[in-house]
Amino acid sequence: MPVSTIFLLTKKFPFGHQEAYLFAELAILKQQFDKIVIIPHDEFEYDHSKNRVHGEDKVVIFEVNRQLKKTSIATKWQALKTAKKWYKIDLNKRVKKDEVVQHKLQYSIQMKHAFAQAEAVRKFLEDEFEDLHQIVLYNYWLHRGVLLSARLKQLVIDREVAIVSRAHSYDIYHDHWFDMFKEANPKFLPFLYFKLNVVDKIFTISDHGKRFIKEEYKVPTEKIEVARLGVTDYAKANEQSRDQSELLIMTCSWVTNLKRIYLMPEIIANIDKKVRWVHFGSGHDDNLQKLYTEIDKYNLRDSCEVKGVVPHRDIIDFYRSNYVDLFLNLSTVEGIPVALMEAACFGVPLVATNTVGNPEIVNNENGIVVPVDFNRENLAKMINELFADDMQVRRKRAASRKTFEEFYHAEKNYSNFAGKLKNWF
Structure with missing residues (x-):
């Protein structure tokens, strides 16, 4: 049966002014799906005056970081145990021995937050989508939303869940990311190998990205596919005369x-x-x-x-x-x-x-x-x-x-x- 509802995990979209290029894709998603649930996992203010899709039909915004509950000791312990499994591969591959403790702390913080977010989304699904048995979690970035998705998949074992992600630039070419954010620590994106492993499909926006992921991280070819971005055909308006001067x-x-x-x-x-x-x-x-x-x-x-x-x-x-x-x-x-x-x-x-x-x-x-x-x-x-x-x-x-x-x-x-x-x- 075709999927009727798609869950789109963004950084901040539709809030603020970033990720504006999602508008063109959203218009097409609205043609294909009955409902698009947007989960901006890196947004915390949720200023409704900056909601750029306010009032649009078929679109639901789940303000996940407003729904976080105080994490129980049991949940914290589970997060730490799971984090240990999830970050083990990354740390072994990417971190010097004398840096392990420092990076474990960073990983554990991200894991704790992802667990809390996943629990909030699980409750949302239970309340609003009780009869939805097949779920596609579409991550616009190969970032922290994938951690949320992975934990959510563990929580909703009675549903069939697919995790897919686009991969653009800074979520692939990490050395360049940290040229921009030199104060960032660690000097790579945590859980990278875990994220590459847990997603069912990676959709790169370029051929170069596909080759890079395959060669750099040894991801099987069949798990990576190129899905190019695009823009609306605005140029139907008449072209202006050129000013020769x-x-x-x-x-x-x-x-x-x-x-x-x-x-x-x-x-x-x-x-x-x-x-x-x-x-x-x-x-x-x-x-x-x-x-x-x-x-x-x-x-x-x-x-x-x-x-x-x-x-x-x-x-x-x-x-x-x-x-x-x-x-x-x-x-x-x-x-x-x-x-x-x-x-x-x-x-x-x-x-x-x-x-x-x-x-x-x-x-x-x-x-x-x-x-x-x-x-x-x-x-x-x-x-x-x-x-x-x-x-x-x-x-x-x-x-x-x-x-x-x-x-x-x-x-x-x-x-x-x-x-x-x-x-x-």
Whole structure:
């Protein structure tokens, strides 16, 4: 019998402003399932004014961290005993002997919280879904939600439970994650080997991710499948006329050391044409200051607009209202950025580093691929050469749109993926 209710475990979605790319997938899930239960396991405030799906039909939000009960001594003891089994493989594989005690503490804290969350979800299922005998727990990230899922599966032995998870970027390439969060401890994501073992299927968003998990962690090929993300086809609106007097260049990401938005001013300073650069996204004060220092260094305040964090619809409206000439992604590591998919949807030529999954969406047909350690002046030269040739620009715009249509169309990708979940059992 097809699955009628899907349980989607997110970090914070639909609260706050993160994980905005889930909207396109949610629209397709609503077509395939009678009910979507979203469990944002890393959200604690549950500010209803920031609930971005408030009032949507078929969607139920379970505020799991509001339902946690005081953990009994018996439950704490069970968590510790189970944690011992779950983290043994990880510690043996990944931790030096003199660090074991420190890491056991970190593992035990996560396990205790996952146990409490799982008990809250078990009670929720008992109260609201008593007759649901087949459950698909769909983890959007290969993170702590998988621990919750694993414990829940132990608790509901009278039901058939499947645990599946997507795997993106930072939940796979952990070394780069801790380049961002240097104070984080331990220097890897706890329970990784356990999570890879307990999930029934891992859906990576890129071919690179699939190869990496298979080769790095020796996960069987049949347990990993590529399920690409996608974006809604927004580009049915008419395309604006190009302003020949300047280039409109766009970037969209958090302002972090990994995203390297601070490299943009030097690139722009070496482009022959007048440039208007628009960036969507913000960051911590120190990273923003680093960016503005570079902007001032090249005297580009009048050419740059850092718009900060805006509603997703504002970004789409910007594409619809403007002829964007070029979109850049300069990251040191990426899965496959949704921002590149959106730019491709509008037929915008793409520039990206050849890191991880980027070459799966950006190539010499639809844009420019550069090494991670690229030379800024050389990239500016390539951009100059591109926009000196109108025919080449038109070819790349057509190729960019074609990339979207063939590989990153939300309705196609998410319908296929949702169908797999719906017919899991």
